[in-house]
Every structure is written in structure tokens, then in C-alpha cells.
Amino acid sequence: MSFGHLNHGKSPLEVAGVTGQEADIVSFACAEAVTVGDWVDLDSSETGAVRANTVVQGNGTGLCIGVALETVSAATVTAGGARVRVCVSGYCEGALTDGSLDAAGNTLRPAAAGACMKGVPTNALPIIGIALESDGSTTAADVYIIRRY
Numbered sequence: 001m002s003f004g005h006l007n008h009g010k011s012p013l014e015v016a017g018v019t020g021q022e023a024d025i026v027s028f029a030c031a032e033a034v035t036v037g038d039w040v041d042l043d044s045s046e047t048g049a050v051r052a053n054t055v056v057q058g059n060g061t062g063l064c065i066g067v068a069l070e071t072v073s074a075a076t077v078t079a080g081g082a083r084v085r086v087c088v089s090g091y092c093e094g095a096l097t098d099g100s101l102d103a104a105g106n107t108l109r110p111a112a113a114g115a116c117m118k119g120v121p122t123n124a125l126p127i128i129g130i131a132l133e134s135d136g137s138t139t140a141a142d143v144y145i146i147r148r149y
Helices: 048-050 075-078
Strands: 023-031 039-042 055-057 064-068 083-096 107-110 116-118 129-131 140-145
Touching: 039 083, 048 055, 064 140
Parallel strands: 023 055
Antiparallel strands: 023 083, 039 055, 039 064, 064 083, 083 140, 107 116, 107 129, 129 140
């Protein structure tokens, strides 16, 4: 299903992160440095509608909406007008994890420092995706992002 955002499934030549053909990608204002693969949150420090169009590195809250597909440096943010493309639904490679994913099918919940973690039934944070693989000995995994934006 298309919602008319940016093109679906941007090739790796256009953004650093790799997404699937039916993935939805949205461009956001970026209020702080993010690295490709970071989960990002809507920026609650903003006011009005700006907070729904600006992202920051994920910090383990219910405001997590997707994975950054490119790196934005602190210098770019300081210079003003920084933007980042974010996969808000569908397949995404190399999403940052906290190292807790032990199997494909793990549900994902927001974690601190731009990562996600394996969800547990008592966790009050929303499900943001599904692991398509274990993160093994790394802190990244291919995931399917559940639309929240």
C-alpha cells in the first residue's frame, strides 16, 4: 500500500541504508546527529506541528517511528536545515539493536541510543517492528518496520 511519500525502496546508491521494494521512506527535519541504522523518534522538545516533522536519535520512548537511512553529522545540524530520510515501514537492513535479538520473529521495542531491543510481554513500549534475523554477536539486524507514522 502506498501513501505517496518518497519513492519506495530507494536503491543503496541514493541512501546508505537498504530497504525493500515496498518500504515507505519519509524525509524529516533532523534536530541532532544520527547515523545510518539508528532508530529515530519524533522530537518532543519542539512545539506545535514541528514536533511531528522533526526527528532525533531514538531514546527508548514511544515516539520511535523508523530507521535513519543516511548519516547526518552534528556539523550539518548546527549549520541548519538538516534533513534525513527515514524508513517508516517495510523491510530495512542493518537496524541498530542492543544485542538482545536471539531469533527471527522477535518483536522489537524502542531502546536507548538509537537502538531497538527484544520486546517482552510486560514491556509498555509499543512494538516498532519484527526481527528478520538474530543480531548474533553484532548490534544490527535486518528488520520489518511496522508503520507508526
